[in-house]
Amino acid sequence: MSIGILTSGGDCPGLNAVIRGAVMKGDKIYEQEFAGIRDGWRGLIVDDVFSLPRRRVRGLSKEGGTILGTSRTHPYNGIDGVGGPDAIRAVMERHGMEGIIAIGGEGTLSGAARLAADGLPIVGVPKTIDNDLSGTDYTFGFDTAVSIATESIDRLRTTTEAHHRCMVVEVMGRHVGWIALHAGLASGAHAILIPEVSVTLEQITEWVLLTQARGRAPVVVVSEGFQLKNDKGELEDIAAERGLDAAGRPRLGGIGEALAPLIERSTGIETRAATLGHLQRGGVPTAYDRVLATRFGHAAIDAVMQRKWGQMVALSGIDIVTVPMAEATKELKTVPRKQWDEAAVLFG
Amino acid sequence: MSIGILTSGGDCPGLNAVIRGAVMKGDKIYEQEFAGIRDGWRGLIVDDVFSLPRRRVRGLSKEGGTILGTSRTHPYNGIDGVGGPDAIRAVMERHGMEGIIAIGGEGTLSGAARLAADGLPIVGVPKTIDNDLSGTDYTFGFDTAVSIATESIDRLRTTTEAHHRCMVVEVMGRHVGWIALHAGLASGAHAILIPEVSVTLEQITEWVLLTQARGRAPVVVVSEGFQLKNDKGELEDIAAERGLDAAGRPRLGGIGEALAPLIERSTGIETRAATLGHLQRGGVPTAYDRVLATRFGHAAIDAVMQRKWGQMVALSGIDIVTVPMAEATKELKTVPRKQWDEAAVLFG
Amino acid sequence: MSIGILTSGGDCPGLNAVIRGAVMKGDKIYEQEFAGIRDGWRGLIVDDVFSLPRRRVRGLSKEGGTILGTSRTHPYNGIDGVGGPDAIRAVMERHGMEGIIAIGGEGTLSGAARLAADGLPIVGVPKTIDNDLSGTDYTFGFDTAVSIATESIDRLRTTTEAHHRCMVVEVMGRHVGWIALHAGLASGAHAILIPEVSVTLEQITEWVLLTQARGRAPVVVVSEGFQLKNDKGELEDIAAERGLDAAGRPRLGGIGEALAPLIERSTGIETRAATLGHLQRGGVPTAYDRVLATRFGHAAIDAVMQRKWGQMVALSGIDIVTVPMAEATKELKTVPRKQWDEAAVLFG
Amino acid sequence: MSIGILTSGGDCPGLNAVIRGAVMKGDKIYEQEFAGIRDGWRGLIVDDVFSLPRRRVRGLSKEGGTILGTSRTHPYNGIDGVGGPDAIRAVMERHGMEGIIAIGGEGTLSGAARLAADGLPIVGVPKTIDNDLSGTDYTFGFDTAVSIATESIDRLRTTTEAHHRCMVVEVMGRHVGWIALHAGLASGAHAILIPEVSVTLEQITEWVLLTQARGRAPVVVVSEGFQLKNDKGELEDIAAERGLDAAGRPRLGGIGEALAPLIERSTGIETRAATLGHLQRGGVPTAYDRVLATRFGHAAIDAVMQRKWGQMVALSGIDIVTVPMAEATKELKTVPRKQWDEAAVLFG
Structure with a gap:
């Protein structure tokens, strides 16, 4: 047996x-x-x-x-x-x-x-x-994924500062924002965007500009499952930012790559995107x-x-x-609003 | 104000x-x-x-x-x-x-x-x-200290295997064995010695020989506060292993450096000691x-x-x-015997 | 003064x-x-x-x-x-x-x-x-970029093996393939594609299948400046793989993301792409x-x-x-053909 | 065959x-x-x-x-x-x-x-x-050893600064000082002591005090083969600093552990020693x-x-x-005096 x-x-x-x-x-x-x-x-x-x-x-x-x-x-x-x-x-x-x-x-x-x-x-x-x-x-x-994401954001920050840019870093999290929350807190991100909390482009823009005004290069951490909504809570149409595949569907590139040009346009700050992807589940x-x-x-x-x-x-x-x-397995463990609010104290 | x-x-x-x-x-x-x-x-x-x-x-x-x-x-x-x-x-x-x-x-x-x-x-x-x-x-x-100790033991293992030696790694923990327990578990140590649990040289010798018999190079993780006792629970006199200072007191070198020659003598396996010391509290x-x-x-x-x-x-x-x-602050949080027993399943 | x-x-x-x-x-x-x-x-x-x-x-x-x-x-x-x-x-x-x-x-x-x-x-x-x-x-x-790329490929390999996939990793190198060559050698890549050397999809397919036949998950490292050509040395039209922007131009995603679906189609092995991007120039x-x-x-x-x-x-x-x-600054230092041939000994 | x-x-x-x-x-x-x-x-x-x-x-x-x-x-x-x-x-x-x-x-x-x-x-x-x-x-x-030593010194520096101490870090190098030279340069050491160059305790004391005067915590990197000599080039008797074994011979602890109390005495700054030992030859x-x-x-x-x-x-x-x-193999490759002088520009 x-x-x-x-x-x-x-x-x-x-x-x-x-x-x-x-x-x-x-x-x-x-x-x-x-x-x-x-x-x-x-x-x-x-x-x-x-x-x-x-x-x-x-x-x-x-x-x-x-x-x-x-x-x-x-x-x-x-x-x-x-x-x-x-x-x-x-x-x-x-x-x-x-x-x-x-x-x-x-x-x-x-x-x-x-x-x-x-x-x-x-x-x-x-x-x-x-x-x-x-x-x-x-x-x-989870701890390994957060560690790799944090180390990656630490690295991206130096190049972002050198060029006075804004950096959007997409991390894993299709339905929940835990990796973004922890990696964002650990790395001192200036905004953390997660599926559980609606945030408008206006709000993101404000945080990014505030950060720049203090002389720093803004870093925005975003969960792959975050959706951009307007102030009525309606989904923003950002398909055009992602390109279309042969069948006319938005394709290639996730929310990070879609957000970067929107932020660049609304803030006037050169903005780049980095998608960590599979790196976060690999290695020791x-x-x-x-x-x-x-x-x-x-x-x-x-x-x-x-x-x-x-x-x-x-x-x-x-x-x-x-x-x-x-x-x-009955329900997903999402990030409580209170915990995101706590993190938001550090934004901008 | x-x-x-x-x-x-x-x-x-x-x-x-x-x-x-x-x-x-x-x-x-x-x-x-x-x-x-x-x-x-x-x-x-x-x-x-x-x-x-x-x-x-x-x-x-x-x-x-x-x-x-x-x-x-x-x-x-x-x-x-x-x-x-x-x-x-x-x-x-x-x-x-x-x-x-x-x-x-x-x-x-x-x-x-x-x-x-x-x-x-x-x-x-x-x-x-x-x-x-x-x-x-x-x-x-604590997590940083455990991470550094684990990474260090990972490194020491390769050289230990190459030379068919035994390695004694001393980690921090004057009164409690948490770092040794976690770093030892994480790195797959063949014995973990902590202040809370009495272990005789005979027992250590058995684990080391058992490990060698399976074709592996034994790694012993020891808290700085571990004391070697005999089977009656009396403190072993190992001062001589540590050298004496000008005033005749045992000096320089901790329990790891004292244990290594004892293990070498009792097992016949070339044994080295590494003391991680301040490394564990430094850095990012x-x-x-x-x-x-x-x-x-x-x-x-x-x-x-x-x-x-x-x-x-x-x-x-x-x-x-x-x-x-x-x-x-009324009492120290020590490692419960049950948790060490659980880890001891992997020894030898 | x-x-x-x-x-x-x-x-x-x-x-x-x-x-x-x-x-x-x-x-x-x-x-x-x-x-x-x-x-x-x-x-x-x-x-x-x-x-x-x-x-x-x-x-x-x-x-x-x-x-x-x-x-x-x-x-x-x-x-x-x-x-x-x-x-x-x-x-x-x-x-x-x-x-x-x-x-x-x-x-x-x-x-x-x-x-x-x-x-x-x-x-x-x-x-x-x-x-x-x-x-x-x-x-x-250069050494830092190669180190980060190598560490990243080490990480990607474990997830690639677990899922029996093929992984295409795009590293920096718009005009020369040095980072791909060194990171590929260091990480044991099964194919290294650089701007200096023409390689057809047939050849890549052969290496990938050979690797799979030996029971391993293929890892292909590609410089961002590599161009896929056919056996007459003509540029392959892979624009369609990259999606089109509003103006109908190929956009988003580099050569790595374009290659992955081509390899998947020609080998029948599920293939993913990872683009290391700015990570390679960041950090300590x-x-x-x-x-x-x-x-x-x-x-x-x-x-x-x-x-x-x-x-x-x-x-x-x-x-x-x-x-x-x-x-x-008169001319770029490219990878000599001889050195790539030497690395190619390890492909497949 | x-x-x-x-x-x-x-x-x-x-x-x-x-x-x-x-x-x-x-x-x-x-x-x-x-x-x-x-x-x-x-x-x-x-x-x-x-x-x-x-x-x-x-x-x-x-x-x-x-x-x-x-x-x-x-x-x-x-x-x-x-x-x-x-x-x-x-x-x-x-x-x-x-x-x-x-x-x-x-x-x-x-x-x-x-x-x-x-x-x-x-x-x-x-x-x-x-x-x-x-x-x-x-x-x-060599590159791996220098990397590990450098990372270790980076770590030791933070704890040294927090306690306003001096730290002596002993690295490998029985006959030549290459690891000390490179790791010391990479980590910004305030003094680098190698077998090839005679340096007196007075000179070390001066560098350490100068560093402290600038508000920094001094870090001294020393090769295991360094020997302390007086200004006539005669070997200093520091056996007493190392303790004696049963047979009355200096034992346990290398030059780093011997130097630390000497520096502490001559500068009045609390001084600790760290010996990296086998860590430097281990791991990936x-x-x-x-x-x-x-x-x-x-x-x-x-x-x-x-x-x-x-x-x-x-x-x-x-x-x-x-x-x-x-x-x-006819002769050892030692550190040329000129190269150490170049590094010494950064001391103190």
């Missing part, structure tokens, strides 16, 4: 540290064997599974990416008509798996919760660079993320041994706890 | 971000003026105070050290017979200070609590690289510490405006709260 | 270290005073000049950007009809400047050479992130660049004191020498 | 990149096979050799340490009476090795030169963190070192194919060349 482990969805620094933590504790304390499942749910559907002994996870705590590979395959939609709890159960039985540790974000954990409700022995480990999961104070990956995890991920790995194998199916591990204060996956 | 700010005790990455956060919010929201107090309580005793307008704190969130300077002067012991609440009150009145923000560790905050009990208008901001303060989940500085704070320190700065000026004398700001989960300084 | 210093053109890590080196040696050895000229030739034309005593340059060796500011103003074209040697001479005389240290790239040094030929007392310091200047083995800025210079820039600063003030007008400082092997600016 | 590769002496960032470069070019261009020799000359004497196919070297360019392991075994002294050219030739014949690439420092290359003179088919690759090898402008490892190589090491690897296999026995690869300006090992 063995425990299967899979990683699913976008990759995230710390995945390997979770895998290592679970396997090492499982091997040493529970004398448990492990099976690596390739590319998330795909491996459980098409039966792509391999043995995962302790020596395969050595040295992994500092490695980015995931040795298991990942994909966006959905456990119910499956592949070519194959999928769902029965198909997965069949593969599990073939390999003698008595439990699954599923490491993933909101989508993965929703799927896992549903599979658990359908009777499959699954525990979850939350993973989200965006920090958008309720039910846990933080997850691994921070010490914070390695510790959290290792503790999650330990807690996940404990949860398996205690048959806590349908639960996921979570951080609460300085403790690791377990919470029901179904609840933890 | 103005608010005085001081930093006291050992310096710590994030001090400048606290100062900046307090001054910027105070200036913008409360239209408050600030006075910088030089070198901790010393400046309040000998009247070494200067104006701290907003432009003096610009760009500070990423600067290590403290623009105010620091010292270990005690507010009651004072300097040359001058000190205590009356002397401090006199200086405060001379400069029209209506409140003090004291940023410091256990010693500083104990002094501040006593001064507040004696009627002085003081709020505290906790600062400790060692993470040894009760009353707050974490403080700034991590993004995590910058955010926490900025939030602490905001909360500190809020606490001043609300006349919360005798309170200090603190992190609870993801929220910033205030707690009584007297309580927060 | 004083020496004027200016920085002109795109900024570059190390500019401040040159300024500091020149001012500190000038102050200490030659008891010389200095004037800072704001924003390159602009400051010499509109008379924007300030005193630059030693204490203004302290701590600058590790600061990115330039405390003098920079612009792309041309000394002969000038501003609003004002410019050229006479206008500049007038400003110099007004401030008692007996010499100018001009720090800049090919354009700046060409202008400086012409001004020197017209009788102005100017020495040059070569600055180019792209490493495209003949007459010097290397200049400062590497130790290598700080040392070289400091030595250039020393050599520049020596050259001024020796009245070597029209000369620029340069690196030759491990020595700092001076060479005529007019010659050094 | 195959080519053997070994790494010998202290490890050095970039060793793995050389191995990878040689194996990849050898495999692809020359269809050559490779044998890895374990732990330097030891592996050639006790026959510890393994096959080294291309896939074993993948991803190695950024890995510190050496996958071959290293030791200080001397090829002629050997192990337990076994060694010398005949023993080595026997092992080579047993494995069908037609050539050896020996990567090492002065000692290794001297041995290799002697073996080559005795008729063995060996080419060398120079490796020295200290940059003390004649016959090559630079070697890999810089991009500069990866590129140089890769090019050396390519050139080494070329040299083997051209039967250039007794030669080593070297950097000359921006070109890779070959030079006779016997000549390259």
Whole structure:
């Protein structure tokens, strides 16, 4: 009998540290064997599974990416008509798996919760660079993303000052603004634009001009999911700023590249855009993320041994706890308005 | 009228971000003026105070050290017979200070609590690289220290492997083992030795040999405050390993340098020691510490405006709260045995 | 009498270290005073000049950007009809400047050479992130850019592997491929595309598929100035890949974003693009660049004191020498075909 | 038939990149096979050799340490009476090795030169963190060591300033001062002490006091091989500062720890010491070192194919060349007095 482990969805620094933590504790304390499942749910559907002994996870705590590979395959939609709890159960039985540790974000954990409700022995480990999961104070990956974004903004600032420009830096965050908020606070940004809060171009312009008036080069940090609205809360039409693809749809370039020319026009300050993109999810995890991920790995194998199916591990204060996956994925954890207001004290 | 700010005790990455956060919010929201107090309580005793307008704190969130300077002067012991609440009150009145923000560790905050009990208008901001303060989940500085220690151990590992050696890395932590615990977990150490837990040389030897038997080069992380004891819990006499000074006292070199030859002798593996020392408290704070320190700065000026004398700001989960300084400094926050046991799963 | 210093053109890590080196040696050895000229030739034309005593340059060796500011103003074209040697001479005389240290790239040094030929007392310091200047083995800025690009590619690789994708990374280099060549070699890229060498889409496709066949995720590094050509050496029409602006011109996104969908189509491998852009010229210079820039600063003030007008400082092997600016700027230093062939050994 | 590769002496960032470069070019261009020799000359004497196919070297360019392991075994002294050219030739014949690439420092290359003179088919690759090898402008490892030392001094400076202390930083360099010179220049040290130049305590005291007088916290960088002498050039007796071991010999702590109390006494400024030690040879190589090491690897296999026995690869300006090992190891490359004088312009 063995425990299967899979990683699913976008990759995230710390995945390997979770895998290592679970396997090492499982091997040493529970004398448990492990099976690596390739590319998330795909491996459980098409039966792509391999043995995962302790020596395969050595040295992994500092490695980015995931040795298991990942994909966006959905456990119910499956592949070519194959999928769902029965198909997965069949593969599990073939390999003698008595439990699954599923490491993933909101989508993965929703799927896992549903599979658990359908009777499959699954525990979850939350993973989200965006920090958008309720039910846990933080997850691994977020600290690394914020660190890389902060370091990048520190770098961009020197060139921005030298040329007396304004710089718009687009960071990750399709639905929530946590990375922008933290990286913006850490780097001393002069404006932070997030999906949760409506800000008009007039307001941005005011902050940028105020910054310039104090003799500094303005830095605007924007989440990829921010939408520019007018003072009635209506979406501004900025498609033209982004170019059109063959089919006439706005394409290439995100909100950062769209905002830069608008700010340049409204302020008269030469404005450049930088999009950090995939850089934020790559590379060596921070010490914070390695510790959290290792503790999650330990807690996940404990949860398996205690048959806590349908639960996921979570951080609460300085403790690791377990919470029901179904609840933890019910709603996105957005930035509270109060916290953005607090940050806005530093704008301009 | 103005608010005085001081930093006291050992310096710590994030001090400048606290100062900046307090001054910027105070200036913008409360239209408050600030006075910088030089070198901790010393400046309040000998009247070494200067104006701290907003432009003096610009760009500070990423600067290590403290623009105010620091010292270990005690507010009651004072300097040359001058000190205590009356002397401090006199200086405060001379400069029209209506409140003090004291940023410091256990010693500083104990002094501040006593001064507040004696009627002085003081709020505290906790600062400790060692993470040894009760009353707050974490403080700034700790994450930076752990990051630097982790990065250093990552580096030492490659040379250790190349030479098939054992490496003993001494990190900070005179009374508590938090830095060793986190840096050891993050870097995959094969043993973590902390002041809170007795470990014999026999046990260390076993872990080191076990690691070597698996084909790896053992890395032992040790807090500077760890003491080697025998299996009866008696202190081992390792003074001879450290050399003697002119007066015959053990000197130079910490526990790491003392342990290395003991391990070499008991295992037969060539063993080197590295002491990270001041490196751990220097340089650019991590993004995590910058955010926490900025939030602490905001909360500190809020606490001043609300006349919360005798309170200090603190992190609870993801929220910033205030707690009584007297309580927060009553006992050291040590590593719980359970948490070390959890880490010990990975040893050997 | 004083020496004027200016920085002109795109900024570059190390500019401040040159300024500091020149001012500190000038102050200490030659008891010389200095004037800072704001924003390159602009400051010499509109008379924007300030005193630059030693204490203004302290701590600058590790600061990115330039405390003098920079612009792309041309000394002969000038501003609003004002410019050229006479206008500049007038400003110099007004401030008692007996010499100018001009720090800049090919354009700046060409202008400086012409001004020197017209009788102005100017020495040059070569600055180019792209490493495209003949007459010097290397200049400062290049090593920092290569380091940042390499670190970024290291990071991108982990996410690329996790998703079994192909990644196209666009680095700086409008006319020459040095950054791509060095960062590609350092990071183990599977293809390096530079302006100097024609490579067809067929060839790129072959390398990418070969890499995938060996079980790895392909990483393609491309200079921003690379142009895709067919096997007859004719430019491929890839405008459509880049989207069109309001006026129907290809816009937004560089060669990296244009290549990614072409590679995806020809290989069937999901392909993403990352553009490093301004990140490469920002932040703290590497130790290598700080040392070289400091030595250039020393050599520049020596050259001024020796009245070597029209000369620029340069690196030759491990020595700092001076060479005529007019010659050094005659032709771009491109990547020799032999050196690219050598790197190509590692492709695929 | 195959080519053997070994790494010998202290490890050095970039060793793995050389191995990878040689194996990849050898495999692809020359269809050559490779044998890895374990732990330097030891592996050639006790026959510890393994096959080294291309896939074993993948991803190695950024890995510190050496996958071959290293030791200080001397090829002629050997192990337990076994060694010398005949023993080595026997092992080579047993494995069908037609050539050896020996990567090492002065000692290794001297041995290799002697073996080559005795008729063995060996080419060398120079490796020295200290940059003390004649016959090559630079070697890999040095840039990484200087980078780590510079970053460390940057960090130490902030804590030094906060406490108004003096800091003595000991860096590597037993016989030559290159690391101290470059790291000191890069980090703006106030004094640089190297083995090649006599400096008295009086002179150091003057620099330290001068720095303090300008309101700064003095940073003194010292090579481990620096010796304090009086103004007659006689060695100062500072043994007492270092403590004595059981046998009464000075022990523990290097020149940095010995200097700190002397400076504290002579200047009255609280002075701390930091010893960087093994940190400097660990971890991920810089991009500069990866590129140089890769090019050396390519050139080494070329040299083997051209039967250039007794030669080593070297950097000359921006070109890779070959030079006779016997000549390259004849004398240490020390820091020229002129270059130290140039740096001393910035002291105090």
